[in-house]
Amino acid sequence: MERREQAVVRVPSLDGVTRERFLRDVYPRREPVVLKGMELGPCTTKWTVDYLSEAAGSKEVKIHVSAVPQMDFLSKNFVYRTLPFDVFVRRAAEVKHEDYFLSEDEKYYLRSVGEDVRKDVADIRKQFPGLAEDVQIPEYFEKEQFFSSVFRISSAGLQLWTHYDVMDNFLIQVTGRKRVVLYSPRDVPYLYLSGTKSEVLDIDNPDFEKYPLFVKAKRYQCYLEAGDVLFIPAMWFHNVISEEFGVALNVFWKHLPAECYDKSDTYGNKDPTAASRAIQILDRALKTLEELPAEYRDFYARRMVLRIQEKAYTNDYG
Ligand SMILES: O=C(O)CCC(=O)C(=O)O
Numbered sequence: 001m002e003r004r005e006q007a008v009v010r011v012p013s014l015d016g017v018t019r020e021r022f023l024r025d026v027y028p029r030r031e032p033v034v035l036k037g038m039e040l041g042p043c044t045t046k047w048t049v050d051y052l053s054e055a056a057g058s059k060e061v062k063i064h065v066s067a068v069p070q071m072d073f074l075s076k077n078f079v080y081r082t083l084p085f086d087v088f089v090r091r092a093a094e095v096k097h098e099d100y101f102l103s104e105d106e107k108y109y110l111r112s113v114g115e116d117v118r119k120d121v122a123d124i125r126k127q128f129p130g131l132a133e134d135v136q137i138p139e140y141f142e143k144e145q146f147f148s149s150v151f152r153i154s155s156a157g158l159q160l161w162t163h164y165d166v167m168d169n170f171l172i173q174v175t176g177r178k179r180v181v182l183y184s185p186r187d188v189p190y191l192y193l194s195g196t197k198s199e200v201l202d203i204d205n206p207d208f209e210k211y212p213l214f215v216k217a218k219r220y221q222c223y224l225e226a227g228d229v230l231f232i233p234a235m236w237f238h239n240v241i242s243e244e245f246g247v248a249l250n251v252f253w254k255h256l257p258a259e260c261y262d263k264s265d266t267y268g269n270k271d272p273t274a275a276s277r278a279i280q281i282l283d284r285a286l287k288t289l290e291e292l293p294a295e296y297r298d299f300y301a302r303r304m305v306l307r308i309q310e311k312a313y314t315n316d317y318g
């Protein structure tokens with residue numbers, strides 16, 4: 001398969017950005033930025049494997065376990081298992097395991113959740129109070145905007161599929177290095193979505209026969225080092241490879257007024273309620289078009305697309 005060139009854009013890095021500067025110059029642009037030199041508290045030096053195991057103890061956590069580095073939500077090549085936190089951290093930090101579920105070099109991924117997954121959002125202050133004390137979350141948004149704080153702990157090599165979340169996000173890389181590739185919400189026509197996830201799993205060597213439009217997606221890329229914070233605006237797609245065992249913490253906050261979001265969303269990935277309602281109405285419209293023969297359905301469908309483009313597309317999000 002011939003390799004086609006894809007545009008790569010480096011995500012800009014800014015050093016020592018204050019709250020004022022972030023809110024004035026970065027936040028309104030709605031583009032990803034790596035924030036360096038942020039004050040994150042003692043976590044960046046304290047969070048060794050031994051310390052984490054000791055501090056969080058044997059609290060049970062539900063994890064993804066994958067025999068291969070690239071997790072695939074389509075073929076479901078990973079399983080969910082439960083382990084005590086300290087055992088999980090030790091396993092995630094080692095390459096070969098004596099005890100394992102699938103294979104001796106299986107990979108692990110933790111995305112922490114609330115006490116009751118269906119009702120509570122993840123909040124490390126509640127689930128990991130001992131560790132939460134070590135982190136100073138950059139408070140670059142109002143307290144009322146806070147949605148959740150989520151632990152992301154990953155084995156070396158593990159790749160998380162491309163997806164979007166509906167909240168604004170600070171991905172705080174506490175330890176370990178990772179590569180993050182991002183795509184703009186505007187490139188959604190080229191990403192072959194299934195829900196909030198892209199079906200193009202192998203973004204470095206994509207199957208262009210199957211996904212011909214993927215070549216048009218503009219690839220934004222950065223490497224996060226320990227201590228870096230990546231601002232991921234709502235709806236920006238991201239794909240993450242942990243190059244080393246690493247501990248990250250991400251903070252989701254509401255960009256829109258609170259009433260715009262789905263109250264039952266605990267993961268930060270349910271579309272705003274107005275968007276879900278609009279999609280439902282569109283599905284009804286499509287059902288209605290089925291009353292017409294193909295030639296007519298095609299004509300009116302094209303007119304509807306034009307109308308959507310004319311009425312709802314924006315040239316500038318400003
Ligand atoms: O860094 C990771 O493990 C994934 C980050 C992510 O998906 C997020 O912060 O929303």
Ligand SMILES: [Fe+2]
Nearest residue numbers: 163164165238
């Ligand atoms: Fe995410």
